[in-house]
Amino acid sequence: MIxxxxxxxxxxxxxxxxxxxxxxxxxxxxIPAYNEQDALPHVLAGLPRVAEVLVVDNASTDRTSYVxxxxxxxxxxxxxxxxxxxxxxxxxxxxxxxESGVTSPRVIAFIDGDFSDYPERLPMLLEPIFSGRADxxxxxxxxxxxxxxxxxxxxxxxNRLACCLMRWLWGAAYSDLGPFRVVRYPSLxxxxxxxRGYGWTIEMQIKAAIAGLRVVEVPVDYRPRIGVSKIxxxxxxxxxxxxxxxxxxxxxxxxxxxxxxxxxxxx
Numbered sequence: 001m002i003x004x005x006x007x008x009x010x011x012x013x014x015x016x017x018x019x020x021x022x023x024x025x026x027x028x029x030x031i032p033a034y035n036e037q038d039a040l041p042h043v044l045a046g047l048p049r050v051a052e053v054l055v056v057d058n059a060s061t062d063r064t065s066y067v068x069x070x071x072x073x074x075x076x077x078x079x080x081x082x083x084x085x086x087x088x089x090x091x092x093x094x095x096x097x098x099e100s101g102v103t104s105p106r107v108i109a110f111i112d113g114d115f116s117d118y119p120e121r122l123p124m125l126l127e128p129i130f131s132g133r134a135d136x137x138x139x140x141x142x143x144x145x146x147x148x149x150x151x152x153x154x155x156x157x158x159n160r161l162a163c164c165l166m167r168w169l170w171g172a173a174y175s176d177l178g179p180f181r182v183v184r185y186p187s188l189x190x191x192x193x194x195x196r197g198y199g200w201t202i203e204m205q206i207k208a209a210i211a212g213l214r215v216v217e218v219p220v221d222y223r224p225r226i227g228v229s230k231i232x233x234x235x236x237x238x239x240x241x242x243x244x245x246x247x248x249x250x251x252x253x254x255x256x257x258x259x260x261x262x263x264x265x266x267x
Contacts, residue, residue: 026106032086039226046119084200114225139180139220
């Protein structure tokens with residue numbers, strides 16, 4: 001019994017020594033950005049101090065990269081347009097660093113560069129991970145307060161349909177496909193993300209359900225973005241995003257037919 005206590009105390013001390021004094025110093029934020037020169041400074045100013053902010057310039061034609069560097073962010077270029085492509089570019093940079101011997105982050109946070117989310121609420125999303133209750137935390141706009149006009153009707157309906165299908169197919173109790181989310185870095189690597197377009201968020205949620213990751217939703221407030229939306233703000237963008245989401249669900253439903261999900265991590 002005494003030996004077990006000593007071993008437990010030693011393990012606890014080792015964890016404390018390996019963890020950063022400030023938990024946020026183990027967090028890297030990835031911001032996909034396409035022509036966000038007006039909104040991005042507000043997002044970067046609102047974020048709490050983290051280990052690093054990676055702004056992925058997704059072939060912008062404005063001063064997005066310039067304002068990001070001026071605010072102290074690291075800029076990565078991804079010439080192939082696509083939300084998933086931008087997120088993948090950020091993760092590829094982290095993998096390159098890891099292969100070079102750089103310490104990997106504990107947690108990855110994703111937030112859009114349009115200032116529709118409240119970046120200062122990041123610690124609220126991180127809390128379930130730091131307390132050991134979650135591997136993935138999703139900011140749910142449908143559970144939080146949405147300002148008038150923040151989410152067009154087609155976006156609301158599309159989110160509800162996608163979440164209903166995921167509940168039916170995999171038993172996943174999601175309410176939203178919101179872009180503001182945080183995930184343990186090892187868990188994210190485990191998912192093996194592949195999407196390079198509009199299907200990035202739903203691919204993550206489907207794979208998290210199938211993998212049995214511990215998922216927590218946190219209500220987040222949402223406001224109209226600065227600038228014109230490239231997806232829900234246009235008819236063609238809404239159609240493309242909706243089609244990609246539905247085909248992603250269909251793909252995993254067929255390829256992983258019969259696979260059920262649990263809401264807690266596998267034993």
